[in-house]
Amino acid sequence: MSATTTSLAGTPVAWKLPYRGRVGMACLISAESAIFTIFVVAYLYYVGKSFSGPTPREVLETPIFYTICLLSSSLTIHFAGKLLERGRRGTFLALWSLTIALGAFFLYGTGQEWHRLIYKHGLTISTNLFGTTYYSLVGLHAFHVTAGLIMMSIVLLFGLAGRVGPEQSARVEVLSLYWHFVDAVWVVVFTVVYVLGR
Numbered sequence: 001m002s003a004t005t006t007s008l009a010g011t012p013v014a015w016k017l018p019y020r021g022r023v024g025m026a027c028l029i030s031a032e033s034a035i036f037t038i039f040v041v042a043y044l045y046y047v048g049k050s051f052s053g054p055t056p057r058e059v060l061e062t063p064i065f066y067t068i069c070l071l072s073s074s075l076t077i078h079f080a081g082k083l084l085e086r087g088r089r090g091t092f093l094a095l096w097s098l099t100i101a102l103g104a105f106f107l108y109g110t111g112q113e114w115h116r117l118i119y120k121h122g123l124t125i126s127t128n129l130f131g132t133t134y135y136s137l138v139g140l141h142a143f144h145v146t147a148g149l150i151m152m153s154i155v156l157l158f159g160l161a162g163r164v165g166p167e168q169s170a171r172v173e174v175l176s177l178y179w180h181f182v183d184a185v186w187v188v189v190f191t192v193v194y195v196l197g198r
Helices: 020-046 064-085 089-119 129-160 166-196
Strands: none
């Protein structure tokens, strides 16, 4: 029986620090996840405990179309980033613009829903526990969508000015991570508010 010996000594492997933008975004996402968890737990805890109406079952309509728009924007932003890496700026800008449009359309749907709840059903943040937790949770998500749209619009403006190229693809990917997080949070919010909470 023969044993072969291998030498561990050789060329040392250089360790490279991870991209700090990605690390920073991972930290932000971790902190934001904790905040959303608190709001989700509060919503679930107080659902059905309001002493007065309206209740979720009476007033909520499931926003399936707007949800599809938001989740589709995760695909468009992913492919936009990949195209930027390959130097295809024109297609990148088209998909990036589509991502912004899909996100803005989702935000419009949220605004429409709030208008209907306030003016048709009289549900405000101070109406009952449901109103307080609903507007807090969905409003927190809408705030994050708005922040993402602002950041993506700035990138679009720089892109239209010819200042976004393959060398910025790592930064664009960091922003994409934030947008994927916003979409993933909506899956949780949608499930909690429109499926479990009714």
